[in-house]
Amino acid sequence: MATTRILEGLGRFYIVLLLGFLYLPIIIMAAMSFNASPFYQLPFEWTTDWYQSLWQNDQLIAATWNSIEIAIITTLISTVLGSMASLALYRYEFRGKKVLQALLFPPIAIPWLITGTAMLIFFFGVGIGRGLIAILLGHVALALPYVIVVVSARLQTFAPELEEAARSLGANQWQVTMRVTLPWIMPGVIAGGLFAFAVSFDQFVVSYFLSTPGQTTLPVEIYAAIRKGFTPEINAVSTIIIVVSMALMLLTARFFKFGGEK
Amino acid sequence: MADQLAIGSRRGLRPALPLLLPAYLWLTVAIFLPLSAMVFFSFMTDLPLAGKEWAFTLGNYAAFFSQSLYSTLLFASLRLGLEVTLWCVVIGYPAAYVLAKVLKGRSREAIFLLVILPFWSNGLVRIFSWAMVLREGGILDTALNAVLPFKINIDLMYSYPAVIIGLVHSYVPYMVLTCYLTLQAIDDSLIEAGRSLGASRRQVLWRVIIPLSMPGLIAGAALIFVPVVGSFMEPRILGGRTGTFYGTVIEDQFVAVFNWPLGAALSFILLAVVLIILALAAPVLRKAA
Numbered sequence: 001m002a003t004t005r006i007l008e009g010l011g012r013f014y015i016v017l018l019l020g021f022l023y024l025p026i027i028i029m030a031a032m033s034f035n036a037s038p039f040y041q042l043p044f045e046w047t048t049d050w051y052q053s054l055w056q057n058d059q060l061i062a063a064t065w066n067s068i069e070i071a072i073i074t075t076l077i078s079t080v081l082g083s084m085a086s087l088a089l090y091r092y093e094f095r096g097k098k099v100l101q102a103l104l105f106p107p108i109a110i111p112w113l114i115t116g117t118a119m120l121i122f123f124f125g126v127g128i129g130r131g132l133i134a135i136l137l138g139h140v141a142l143a144l145p146y147v148i149v150v151v152s153a154r155l156q157t158f159a160p161e162l163e164e165a166a167r168s169l170g171a172n173q174w175q176v177t178m179r180v181t182l183p184w185i186m187p188g189v190i191a192g193g194l195f196a197f198a199v200s201f202d203q204f205v206v207s208y209f210l211s212t213p214g215q216t217t218l219p220v221e222i223y224a225a226i227r228k229g230f231t232p233e234i235n236a237v238s239t240i241i242i243v244v245s246m247a248l249m250l251l252t253a254r255f256f257k258f259g260g261e262k
Numbered sequence: 263m264a265d266q267l268a269i270g271s272r273r274g275l276r277p278a279l280p281l282l283l284p285a286y287l288w289l290t291v292a293i294f295l296p297l298s299a300m301v302f303f304s305f306m307t308d309l310p311l312a313g314k315e316w317a318f319t320l321g322n323y324a325a326f327f328s329q330s331l332y333s334t335l336l337f338a339s340l341r342l343g344l345e346v347t348l349w350c351v352v353i354g355y356p357a358a359y360v361l362a363k364v365l366k367g368r369s370r371e372a373i374f375l376l377v378i379l380p381f382w383s384n385g386l387v388r389i390f391s392w393a394m395v396l397r398e399g400g401i402l403d404t405a406l407n408a409v410l411p412f413k414i415n416i417d418l419m420y421s422y423p424a425v426i427i428g429l430v431h432s433y434v435p436y437m438v439l440t441c442y443l444t445l446q447a448i449d450d451s452l453i454e455a456g457r458s459l460g461a462s463r464r465q466v467l468w469r470v471i472i473p474l475s476m477p478g479l480i481a482g483a484a485l486i487f488v489p490v491v492g493s494f495m496e497p498r499i500l501g502g503r504t505g506t507f508y509g510t511v512i513e514d515q516f517v518a519v520f521n522w523p524l525g526a527a528l529s530f531i532l533l534a535v536v537l538i539i540l541a542l543a544a545p546v547l548r549k550a551a
Contacts, residue, residue: 011360015373018357021431022380028401029391081285088281093273100286107293109540111492113509114300114529115293117516121303121526122296141292144285202384204495209516219386226390226499235394238387245383252382253375 026242033235050236060237063221066132067201070217074139074200079193081140082147087181089148090155104145112205115142120209131215138206143196150195154188194252202245297533304526322527332511332528336535339508343491346429347483353430354437355479359471361438362445363453374442381435389496392428393419396500420502428500429490437482444478445471477546484543488536508532 036045054060089097107115116138123134158181166180167173182189204219211220218241225234303309304323308316326332361374380388395401397419406414418424448471456466472479494513497505512532515525 008364011356011364015357015360015365015377018353018434019373019376021353022377022435025391025395025431026380026383026388028394029387032394077288081288084281085285088278092275092278094275094278096275100282103286103289103294106297107289109488109536110297110533111489111509111536113492113494113512114533114536115296117512117525117529118296118300119292120516121522122299124309125299125303137288137292141289144289148285198382202382204384204386208495219384222390223386223495226386226393234390238384238390241387242383246379249379249382250375 029235030239030242033232033239035232038232050232053233054236057233060218060221060233063216063218064237066216067218070132070136070139071197071200073136074143075193075197078140078143078147078196079189082144082192082196083151083185083189085144086148086151086155086185087177089152090158104148107142107145112142112203116206116209119206123210130210130212134210135207135215135217138210139200139203142203142206143199146195146199147192150192151185151188154185154191158184191252194248198245198248198252201248202241300526301530303523304530306523309522322524323531325524326527326531332508335506335508335511336531339491339493340535342425342429342493342497342507343487345426346433346490347487349426349430350434350437350486351479351483354434354482355441355475358438358441358445358478362442362448363450377438378435381432381439385432386495386499388432389428389499392424392431392500396424396427419500420504422501422504424500425497425505428496429493432496433486433490436485437479440482440485441475441478444475448474480543480546484540488539491536492532 031044033050034046034048036047036049089101119134119138120130123129123137128134128137162180162184163176166176171179202219203217204223207217208220208223211217218237222234222237225231305318305320306316307319307321357377361370361377365373397403397417403415403417418427452470452474453466456470457463461469492509494507494509497507497510498513499505501507508528509532512525512528515521515528
């Protein structure tokens, strides 16, 4: 089967090309963040100036802290609320359950432009206004469906007999949940939490509509800088973000198989 | 009710409510009420804030239908969505096939992760990284001129192709992911059976593999098409002046022109278009899930 082997070789080559397409711009951006020329001129001259000047950029640093704080709080809230909802959807049979499950898709499926502008209108109308609280409200809502889907997937592998056994041995509902169910679904909860962190930390569109000049997140600040004109500092901070979010996803992959293989 | 409780505590909405309520209350406040408010505001002349005069009107929707600008831009955005989706199929499907049927074991796992990893990194930053590749005197320009014997000028920045390239880069991992999941589920013996019964490679591809992986293709297409139609950041950064689409006009209503009711109406029209598309894809999506 010589043809098969040639085709397989071509297939492998194609994957390499695709990976090149996916990673080349990112690698170039990272390389340019170490290039001395502020106009990205070649030849390449090594410098770490742009990273150093990041430390003097108070606006970027403030936005970074906002992003980190919001991502952490989003993770905590959405993981707890999402895991509770997943448990309820797993344990109980009731009318309208399908509707509740279907309601998880609008936040994922509707373009963020629509959700973001709708939140802006509503939060303004009820007096919450714009700012970090509004951004947090939005981020948790966007992260919740991901947490519920991931934790529910993990719960599918849980044997309900374990809960029954614990109950018949005299454990109450709280003990069953904390000592039997929760330890089992923990990998799913952690994966869901990492998803939530990534959704919040990388979120741009919704934050963009809900931020005000003083109360903003890192992606919004970067967008403003890009529209004003390129600066190598933005390369530096972008490189840091890419490295952080990819590391985060590699960590998630340890807990949650994307490929759906056993 | 008593006999139901005797069977177990697993029936009924009441015991489930305390667990469900916080999450769904949050979704209501931050997603469902805002979407309803948007519909409501889209029928107003002005925002009912700070004692401003307002009345109900159909004017915002009339603006969409009377000014050809908006419908032209909506069609431009739909076309953009279609083109990006097609490119993602052309580029992503073969990659998904190689991953699912050619590569095996650890190398498959590692490469699969490498393909979907960028998808989960910051989209804004990735779009920005293309600016450095595509601009005149950028990497692509410099590299091609170093290799080619004649002088050419590559300045794709601020053009329609730049927007397409950036968006395909952003969304192609989605297509690889959904197609990989369905291709992986196809039993190899089906392919072998087709081959041993005398079908050519091409016939097996068109008669067996592609029909069986259709749910993945449709799911990927829907998941790409919908956000691309509503994109505004990518055309702004890579398209420059040519990057005016339906999404950028909505953005303008909220951050530059401050005509929120018109913005709400335009958003709601986009939402309606998106929902129709999702409804059409829903039966296939459900099968894929």
